[in-house]
Amino acid sequence: MITLILILSFTGFYLGYATTKRQKVPVHLYIENWCQQKSKAANSLGYVLLLFACSLTIYQFGWGSGIFIFTIILMTIASLVILLQPLHLITYKTILPTILILFLMELSIL
Template identity: 70%
Template sequence: MITIILLLTFTGFYTCYATTKRQKVPINLKIETWCLKKSTQANAIGSILIFIACALSIYKFGWGSGIFTYLIFLMTVASLIILLQPLHLITYKTISLTLLLIFLMEFSFF
């Protein structure tokens, strides 16, 4: 469940980040071209994904700790995207390896 929350948070924030006009977003994942062409739809989808991830976090952890945990997830994911995207380190390979590692850790520890 935590892996799904992190994936939805990453996807939602990344689609909102890819619609920015202030800086040039490098096209690594091919979703950036769609986000730039249809920025209104991409922002709406990103916001919905972020809301769904928050709702799942509240469902899993409860109201108080769910919101607090989700804010920590969102700050971590947002910081990583803002730091790693200009360095061209966010690719399908790194995303899939990271999610696989998180998925394995989630099921081995919990």
Template identity: 40%
Template sequence: MVTGISLLTFIAFYLQYNTSKKMSAVGNLGFEKWIGAHKKTSQYASLALMVLSFGLSCFYWGIGSGTFTFFILLMTIASLVILLAPLRLLNYRFLGVPFLCSILFESLLF
């Protein structure tokens, strides 16, 4: 569940980040061209995923802890995206390994 919330938050912030006018076009994941062509749709999808992620974190951890945890998770993911996207380090392999490890650890430990 935590991995899913993190993944939804990452996708939502990455969509929002790519619709920014100041962001240079970085095409590492493949769907950035579609985001550039459909900015309004991407912004609405980003907002919907962000609300879904927030709702899931409030459902999983409760209202207070879920809100706090969601904003900490959002700040962490936003910092990583802002630092790593211009360096072109965000690709499927770089993102897949931590998420697969997270899913593995989450299913084995919890």
């Protein structure tokens, strides 16, 4: 469940980040072209994904700690995206193994 929350939070924030017009977002994930062309739809989808991730976190941990944990997750993901995207380190080759490792760690803890 936590891996799903992380994936939704990353996708929602990245959709919002890829629609920015202040800086050029390099095309590595091929979703950036769609985000640049349809920025309103991408922003709306990003907000919906973030809201869904927040609601899953609240469902998993309760109201107070769920909102607190979601805030920490969102700050961490936002910081990583803002730091790693200009260095061209966010690609499919880095995202998929990271998600797989997180999922396996979550399964091993349960």
